[in-house]
Amino acid sequence: MKVANKLLGIIFLVSASAVSASDVEIEGAWVREAPPGMQMLAGYMVVENKTGKDLVMTGAESSAFGSIELHHTMIKDGMASMVQQKSVTIPAHGKFTFEPKGYHLMLMKPVKDLHQGDKVKITLQFSNHKNVAGSFPVRQGDGSMMHHHEMNHKEMGEHHMDHHN
Numbered sequence: 001m002k003v004a005n006k007l008l009g010i011i012f013l014v015s016a017s018a019v020s021a022s023d024v025e026i027e028g029a030w031v032r033e034a035p036p037g038m039q040m041l042a043g044y045m046v047v048e049n050k051t052g053k054d055l056v057m058t059g060a061e062s063s064a065f066g067s068i069e070l071h072h073t074m075i076k077d078g079m080a081s082m083v084q085q086k087s088v089t090i091p092a093h094g095k096f097t098f099e100p101k102g103y104h105l106m107l108m109k110p111v112k113d114l115h116q117g118d119k120v121k122i123t124l125q126f127s128n129h130k131n132v133a134g135s136f137p138v139r140q141g142d143g144s145m146m147h148h149h150e151m152n153h154k155e156m157g158e159h160h161m162d163h164h165n
């Protein structure tokens with residue numbers, strides 16, 4: 001099939017509140033449970049683009065977090081580092097996977113501690129499509145996974161628990 005590649009420029013759709021968009025679907029979404037007080041959590045999902053054009057995802061937002069960034073984990077010489085992405089492109093009739101050790105939503109400054117069983121709504125933003133919202137259940141990650149999100153956290157000093165008997 002011939003694909004006419006017209007550069008139409010980037011159209012910013014100032015979308016209203018409508019979030020139903022069956023032409024873009026979020027599958028297998030989840031947020032990794034983190035210890036209380038953790039200021040960075042990670043969200044994962046597969047975004048399926050059922051449209052005939054590449055979609056450019058530029059970010060995400062949620063009332064449950066202060067801010068959200070798109071990150072990619074790179075492993076080089078055995079060291080993991082996270083690189084912020086300005087956007088990711090979900091190919092026409094294709095999928096884009098956010099998964100541990102790969103691309104992820106970096107969920108920063110949670111407004112409250114999240115626990116397994118909680119659900120948060122996260123809205124994905126695109127430069128050439130209206131927003132798409134998904135429900136992300138919180139669950140524990142696979143214990144065997146590398147905890148790459150903790151790598152930037154230095155020893156937090158002593159943590160005292162005062163118990164009254």
Ligand SMILES: [Cu+2]
Pocket residue numbers: 071072082104105106149
């Ligand atoms: Cu990250």
